[in-house]
Amino acid sequence: MYLYGASGHAKVIIEILECLGITIDGLFDDNVNINNLLGYQVKPYEHEAVSSLIISIGNNAIRKKIAGLLNVKYGCAFHPSTNISRRSVIGDGTVVMSGVSINADVQIGKHCIINTNASVDHDCILGDFVHISPNAALCGDVHIGEGTHIGAGAVIIPGIRIGKWCTIGAGAVIIRNIPDHCKFVGNPGNQIQG
Incomplete structure (x- = not known):
């Protein structure tokens, strides 16, 4: 590798x-x-x-x-301390760090990072190039668009849809859907410019 x-x-x-x-x-x-x-x-x-x-x-x-x-074959790396449901699907190039939990019927795209101690609950769908930072929690049926970065310790409540290329700040609590290319911080999450 x-x-x-x-x-x-x-x-x-x-x-x-x-x-x-x-x-x-x-x-x-x-x-x-x-x-x-x-x-x-x-x-x-x-x-x-x-x-x-x-x-x-x-x-x-x-x-x-x-x-x-690049035109190469991409590998994956899943830390042995992860808990990954056998009913989840994870794309090529994705890495899953230690302590992560990925539950039933989760779909994770290509080249994603699921970082230390993150939790991705049932029926979540993550697009390609997503980064879920350490200790972030995605409750059930959350959809995250391509390239979005979820900050450390952020919480996304069930059923939320977050668009492509968004940034969710560390510790944010997201309680409503977010369109593409937005930045949200705080509890509850509020949009900021820039």
Whole structure:
């Protein structure tokens, strides 16, 4: 398995892969000043043939851009301490960190990040390139659009629909539907500009 991106997010994925006994063949990064991360070689990506790859970059828009440029097979990484329902579906390139719970009939898109101790309850649907931050809780039947970032400790009540490329602030409590490209913070969540 190769990783594209050699910073903090990659460190977490490296440790997941090590826990799973998956061989890490190397890392790619556009920053030529980085040549090693946690003992693994880092080099620029030059259209190399790779067996499998995970984009190990936390920024949703950058993950999408890189995924659009590469023609490779994408792998996944699920920490062994997760609780993932056998009735859930998870797309290629997605990573699930330690302590996560994903319940029945959840659909998670490609290249998503479900971060440490997050909870994704029954019947949730997450689009591609979504990031659910640590300790966030998605109650049942929540839909999250492509590229949206749910902040640490945020709570989304049941049945809520959040559009594409939104940002939900840390600790926000979302009690109403949110259209595309919005930023919400607070309890209850209120829209902010910018």
